[in-house]
Amino acid sequence: MRIALAQLNYIIGDFDLNTSKIIATIEKCRQQGADLVVFAELSVCGYPPRDFLEFDDFILKSYKAIDAIASHCEGIAAIVGAPSHNPDVKGKNLFNSAWLLSDGKVQALAHKALLPTYDIFDEYRYFEPNRTFDCITYKGIKIALTICEDIWNLAPDPLYISNPMDVLALQTPDIMINIAASPFTYDQQKTRLEILKANTNQYKIPIIYVNQVGAQTELLFDGNSCVLDSEGKNVAGCKAFDEDICFADFNPDDKSIVSDSPQLIENSSKTALIHDALVMGIRDYFVKMGFSKAILGLSGGIDSALTLALAAEALGNENVYAVLLPSEYSSDHSIADAVALAENLGCKYDTIGIKEGYNSILESLKPFFKDLPFNVAEENLQARVRAVLLMGLANKFGYILLNTSNKSEASVGLADYINRDHEIIPVNSIAKPPSAELRPGQKDSDSLPEYDILDQILYNYIELRQSPADLVASGFDETTVKRVLRMVNMNEWKRHQTPPILRVSPKAFGQGRRMPIVGRYLS
């Protein structure tokens, strides 16, 4: 049996687009001799559909899309992902299902049992977990059909009390097929391959793993769909960060699986992966929202420099507009660095001083501020005037404003990566002490620990969930630790109002990290 792995980029809720992509891919695979084409989890509606699933109309549209796809499955079968109604009056109304379509109709369904409800996942919010398991059979081949998380429960401290594959294995399937929507983090591909190999090791049959690709707001899906043989050997794989199809030929007699498609590419540097993920994330946000042009404030510092370089790569340099917004405290060097970068990239740029707007607003506030000393109020006011100027241009000309806030350490590695062939981002931008340049001689380190210390504390606290005692025990200064954790926790309200942040870490700021705004823990 020739199986095609169809790794596509879907738009959530765009049934017309998703359906026509799926149908076109079925046709293409048929021409290449496939017996079965496998698509990703919830491919029909896009993943994650979130609260769209609460609309009966949305589910109805999904059912209609399934019918349309099934009608194209003549002489070929397809496995697609879509919600299905739970026939039992008890429990939630929907299952997260894999649908086997052939001979123009729905032949079988397999429902997801393990519903990830942690970090960025909310599946138990919508779906009833499946409790009964049966292999499906197509062309005499017995398939253990599972959905993403269903095969992720092999750890020594398992998150769920049972494994669907343990039940399915009793029915002696010939092959496993897993349809997934597994988002990118910088170490996810490694983790994912370990899990897939743990499954082939445990169940001794080949596995077909189909992931979706593309960005869904902050979530980045890298694809990397693949085929492993019964010994966990890499047989074939789709490209990372792009749509792709690969094929594998399964022989049920000896359970062997071979492929004329390329193998999965298993190794890339962490920085290269993050770079590619961010470029895809920026591009897909714009494409899927129907936008084309971006604007950003370019300071000559590393954060906005890196954002500009990534945006130019994602959207084309002709679609990115850099605006230099110097204050009276901005150094000549900053302006020169910003200009050099914009010219290196070939992006349009302009300069608008903020002094006039700032002074005018300060003059309006003069009767209230009186002779109070210059402080953070005036610093922030300059930053806000910058935002007003940028948003004015964005509104007038249809640009989308990119946020250039940093997540320090990663920035330096990525800036070096952008410069890997030749200097695009001025080395001065990378090397100089970070500063918002909102008062004379200001440096970020005046109000924050040095970034190399700050980054480690943040990583240990946010990603590893270490306690203050853990951090002090590993050598960080106690006062610094308390101050940093307090700053993180006191500023939850700011993160609540932040624009979407492309997610590249296993525990990132955004929908995967849900903290109380009002709370007094470590604050």
Next chain:
Amino acid sequence: MRIALAQLNYIIGDFDLNTSKIIATIEKCRQQGADLVVFAELSVCGYPPRDFLEFDDFILKSYKAIDAIASHCEGIAAIVGAPSHNPDVKGKNLFNSAWLLSDGKVQALAHKALLPTYDIFDEYRYFEPNRTFDCITYKGIKIALTICEDIWNLAPDPLYISNPMDVLALQTPDIMINIAASPFTYDQQKTRLEILKANTNQYKIPIIYVNQVGAQTELLFDGNSCVLDSEGKNVAGCKAFDEDICFADFNPDDKSIVSDSPQLIENSSKTALIHDALVMGIRDYFVKMGFSKAILGLSGGIDSALTLALAAEALGNENVYAVLLPSEYSSDHSIADAVALAENLGCKYDTIGIKEGYNSILESLKPFFKDLPFNVAEENLQARVRAVLLMGLANKFGYILLNTSNKSEASVGLADYINRDHEIIPVNSIAKPPSAELRPGQKDSDSLPEYDILDQILYNYIELRQSPADLVASGFDETTVKRVLRMVNMNEWKRHQTPPILRVSPKAFGQGRRMPIVGRYLS
């Protein structure tokens, strides 16, 4: 047995404060002859603790707090809520538990089985559902001890496949105790009483129901803890929107329960309830964050007028600062209405024209805007200059800026309610057509349907999840329906960046409504 219902207001993660409140309440109830004091769900750590639960250190602090509380339970018992470790290696690491404390130590635990994971709830994100059920016994009385959602599964289309009370009832308990964290909506008290009565009707024993009170960021807990006898009769209840304790005497021989505390107040108008909830929500946000003073922009329109009146009530008129920020398009009437309101309330107010700041920034943009016609860019620019002025004052003087965005229809009812005794909000502010006054003669209805139509479409779509076809079938104009739904869905990115909104509706914008930002459903 004399049982005290302790309805307290907790701060999430503030173990010192919560513990000392609980201990002080145990002492107080002991003095009033109580045998058992019952506190709310997760009372020790505060509800909802959200991802604080992922920190081992947080759980450890909770265990220590339990020990401290238990040491005060001599000659009296307490039931408190806190997370507990799941001893089984399989499944999630924590239970959401009710702890029976007496004789200085932990006597028994009951774990929550039904974990709400919908709307604003995320409990399966953190907790393993309980699967084994045993009544607990104290002073010879057999108690069916459950936690909030555990008793909410009696509908004909139940969300969960089993009911903990069905198992516990087989053990013939004398009484039910339910500890809860049940947030307010304008119809929640009615729904909650129906559920409690359905339980007494089904299981024929009295119920002690203890809710927490107070606001946790956007979530408003109204309290309304209560005692129903075995026939569902209202025996006693705590106050709404305030800390309170009530007592009930249970006689195990005849299962009768009587009280010398006041009965639960069952009826208030929807508008009065929303008013009280919002006042509590504003007050608690400030108190718990350690803030005291608020600032807002006062336009003379209904939205900011209502916000000012609510803030003055919540924080004291001396703590609320109103700033009039007229544009060149503002009418004299608007200014007069704003001044009248500030004076009626006795709030400090000032006037800062935005013309100078606006013109100066427009001048900086002139080389780019050139002679392009005035449009939404200039309108928004004026609104943003207002925000910069307000934030400048907020930063300089330590005010917290209140958002005055509307949710139209509710505003009118509430403004009338504020005026119930005499005119505080000028009737002109309530009656005149809403306008941002950012260009000559501008009215909201230029770009939106009239609010009475808009409100109905939004209610049917957002709260009832009706489809476009449903809406058209109930008589709304198809073009208007499509336009409104498209506006709602295209602007998800704006709501993503909004400050917390106090939740008063069953399906409100905020953490209970999780939509894709990038999606193409009804947009």
